[in-house]
Amino acid sequence: MKLASYKNGTRDGALHVVSRDLTRCVVVPDIARTLQGALDNWLEAAPRLQAIYAQLNTGHVSGELAFDPARCHSPLPRAYQWADGSAYLTHVELVRKARGAEVPESFYSDPLMYQGGSDAFLAPTAAIPLRDPAWGLDFEGEVAVVTGDVPLGAGIEQCGQAIRLLMLVNDVTLRNLIPNELAKGFGFFQSKPATSFSPVAVTPDELGDAWQDGKVHLPLLVDYNGTRFGQPNAGVEMQFSFPQLIAHVAKTRELSAGSIVGSGTVSNSDRKVGSCCLAEQRMIETIEQGAPVTPFMKLGDTVRIAMRDAAGASIFGAIEQKVTAHE
Amino acid sequence: MKLASYKNGTRDGALHVVSRDLTRCVVVPDIARTLQGALDNWLEAAPRLQAIYAQLNTGHVSGELAFDPARCHSPLPRAYQWADGSAYLTHVELVRKARGAEVPESFYSDPLMYQGGSDAFLAPTAAIPLRDPAWGLDFEGEVAVVTGDVPLGAGIEQCGQAIRLLMLVNDVTLRNLIPNELAKGFGFFQSKPATSFSPVAVTPDELGDAWQDGKVHLPLLVDYNGTRFGQPNAGVEMQFSFPQLIAHVAKTRELSAGSIVGSGTVSNSDRKVGSCCLAEQRMIETIEQGAPVTPFMKLGDTVRIAMRDAAGASIFGAIEQKVTAHE
Numbered sequence: 097m098k099l100a101s102y103k104n105g106t107r108d109g110a111l112h113v114v115s116r117d118l119t120r121c122v123v124v125p126d127i128a129r130t131l132q133g134a135l136d137n138w139l140e141a142a143p144r145l146q147a148i149y150a151q152l153n154t155g156h157v158s159g160e161l162a163f164d165p166a167r168c169h170s171p172l173p174r175a176y177q178w179a180d181g182s183a184y185l186t187h188v189e190l191v192r193k194a195r196g197a198e199v200p201e202s203f204y205s206d207p208l209m210y211q212g213g214s215d216a217f218l219a220p221t222a223a224i225p226l227r228d229p230a231w232g233l234d235f236e237g238e239v240a241v242v243t244g245d246v247p248l249g250a251g252i253e254q255c256g257q258a259i260r261l262l263m264l265v266n267d268v269t270l271r272n273l274i275p276n277e278l279a280k281g282f283g284f285f286q287s288k289p290a291t292s293f294s295p296v297a298v299t300p301d302e303l304g305d306a307w308q309d310g311k312v313h314l315p316l317l318v319d320y321n322g323t324r325f326g327q328p329n330a331g332v333e334m335q336f337s338f339p340q341l342i343a344h345v346a347k348t349r350e351l352s353a354g355s356i357v358g359s360g361t362v363s364n365s366d367r368k369v370g371s372c373c374l375a376e377q378r379m380i381e382t383i384e385q386g387a388p389v390t391p392f393m394k395l396g397d398t399v400r401i402a403m404r405d406a407a408g409a410s411i412f413g414a415i416e417q418k419v420t421a422h423e
Numbered sequence: 424m425k426l427a428s429y430k431n432g433t434r435d436g437a438l439h440v441v442s443r444d445l446t447r448c449v450v451v452p453d454i455a456r457t458l459q460g461a462l463d464n465w466l467e468a469a470p471r472l473q474a475i476y477a478q479l480n481t482g483h484v485s486g487e488l489a490f491d492p493a494r495c496h497s498p499l500p501r502a503y504q505w506a507d508g509s510a511y512l513t514h515v516e517l518v519r520k521a522r523g524a525e526v527p528e529s530f531y532s533d534p535l536m537y538q539g540g541s542d543a544f545l546a547p548t549a550a551i552p553l554r555d556p557a558w559g560l561d562f563e564g565e566v567a568v569v570t571g572d573v574p575l576g577a578g579i580e581q582c583g584q585a586i587r588l589l590m591l592v593n594d595v596t597l598r599n600l601i602p603n604e605l606a607k608g609f610g611f612f613q614s615k616p617a618t619s620f621s622p623v624a625v626t627p628d629e630l631g632d633a634w635q636d637g638k639v640h641l642p643l644l645v646d647y648n649g650t651r652f653g654q655p656n657a658g659v660e661m662q663f664s665f666p667q668l669i670a671h672v673a674k675t676r677e678l679s680a681g682s683i684v685g686s687g688t689v690s691n692s693d694r695k696v697g698s699c700c701l702a703e704q705r706m707i708e709t710i711e712q713g714a715p716v717t718p719f720m721k722l723g724d725t726v727r728i729a730m731r732d733a734a735g736a737s738i739f740g741a742i743e744q745k746v747t748a749h750e
Contacts, residue, residue: 107463107679174679176502176503182609200606200607203607208607209609209612210612211538213506214503215682216503216679227576231675249554249749280527280530280535281605281610283609287675290677345540345613348558348597348615355542
């Protein structure tokens with residue numbers, strides 16, 4: 097099924113069930129007022145949401161509306177956890193190669209992951225506020241899962257069973273703040289402003305055969321200023337599956353329902369498919385030409401992130417954002 | 424005023440107003456069912472909570488109970504943000520000195536901060552589950568604030584005005600997982616399991632004159648296995664005030680109500696006052712004797728973290744935890 101949270105003046109928005117073709121939706125306050133509420137009580141809520149979803153796909157439901165992504169907040173406008181991996185080692189290899197460093201062998205068996213801020217996400221069509229263009233604003237196209245409760249020490253199979261929903265991500269990054277933060281040794285902080293997610297979150301069964309081994313085997317489509325910038329496949333070179341990434345978190349602490357775990361920037365070694373962030377293009381330029389050519393995002397720039405099924409239909413709706421000055 | 428969240432089988436517990444002397448409390452569902460609910464709507468909820476608090480301190484309130492810290496969850500059992508600074512540079516200086524490194528000059532003007540997991544905190548008297556004693560379990564005694572909404576780019580004064588509550592913290596750390604994580608460059612992750620907070624959160628006015636310049640000028644009392652281990656003053660050598668730490672977060676993103684911002688391990692340069700974590704004692708041993716002597720926590724070890732006012736009364740109640748094996 098497909099779920100969205102409409103802006104309604106509250107902090108968490110109003111949970112809506114959305115038709116598979118993203119044309120219609122309906123609010124479901126008798127089941128759960130918010131997506132977090134549904135996730136908190138998933139085993140009871142999910143079958144009831146699924147029943148509404150089935151009705152919506154086969155006919156009409158009382159109170160249904162035309163679905164409008166512009167009215168959507170992030171499926172979880174705020175969440176209790178946003179942990180982002182870096183599972184596409186092509187991306188990591190380029191980062192390292194551009195600065196003349198090797199990828200440590202351990203990176204192929206021990207996932208990279210950082211804890212992101214989760215208290216205030218941007219809506220999927222919200223402007224990206226930029227206080228200082230010198231900070232080097234970049235987009236990062238990713239896939240993420242939303243989990244149920246996961247106990248401390250859970251194994252990979254149990255972690256896989258805890259995957260409730262999938263979303264697309266724009267992990268907005270301030271590249272020029274990263275070197276100083278990495279030098280301090282405490283990881284990313286100011287370099288990771290508010291993240292955005294796709295208008296719609298979907299259960300794994302919506303992906304059909306494209307959901308294999310805990311990975312999404314479809315191209316992630318990233319357009320920059322109206323031109324295709326990248327379309328790497330999110331499944332083929334994902335070094336760590338989502339169940340493995342969740343198990344990385346669960347090694348030393350439990351996860352609560354509604355935790356979001358991200359894939360990291362999707363990246364393929366085939367350079368013909370392009371990139372899901374500007375930094376990667378700049379690294380390729382550095383490797384090939386000695387210096388980056390592509391600038392970071394400017395005021396007025398736009399990014400669009402989406403994914404289509406085998407029949408060409410949008411699965412999650414699109415993240416569509418424009419960079420604007422913050423007064 | 425003083426607030427606590429009683430365990431009641433729900434994920435967020437039941438908000439209680441607690442008397443100043445920590446002897447009595449009362450549930451306030453007509454004002455807010457949960458602390459997060461009160462924080463989401465603070466300007467309306469706070470005066471009403473304050474009125475109950477005044478009644479509780481001067482007489483009796485219908486429905487009041489004897490206050491029992493063992494029934495408390497963390498004031499926020501789960502939160503949308505837990506961002507922890509490292510504002511006591513004595514601690515940072517010892518870390519560096521023990522490994523023969525200098526403290527970069529920038530550390531005195533640019534706060535260290537990491538993003539912690541906030542989806543599932545431990546209750547103040549909950550056991551600390553340990554899967555592997557070789558991970559090097561340590562406690563870290565800290566102070567933290569809970570904020571209201573803070574806009575992107577807020578200045579220090581505005582950040583100070585957004586401080587709603589204060590709590591004590593046990594920032595549980597797995598020391599032996601840190602070197603590998605720092606080498607990976609993404610910051611702490613598995614090395615920071617679930618954090619614990621004091622039974623009671625208090626408004627800044629409860630500290631009286633001890634709340635000065637956005638710092639808590641009182642000793643933090645840390646007992647390890649029943650013996651006083653440290654009692655450094657949390658105010659005197661805090662390099663960055665809480666408003667400054669909040670402004671560090673707000674530089675590139677807004678904060679939502681209920682965000683927790685921590686001080687880092689409280690530490691004084693006067694070694695006679697002891698330490699708030701085992702690692703610091705081990706660093707002093709390394710500097711003085713060439714190698715650490717004090718081991719990390721073992722199964723069955725206990726830690727107690729509290730703070731007393733000038734008259735000797737407990738302000739926040741005590742964090743009291745025991746290390747237990749996790750099956």
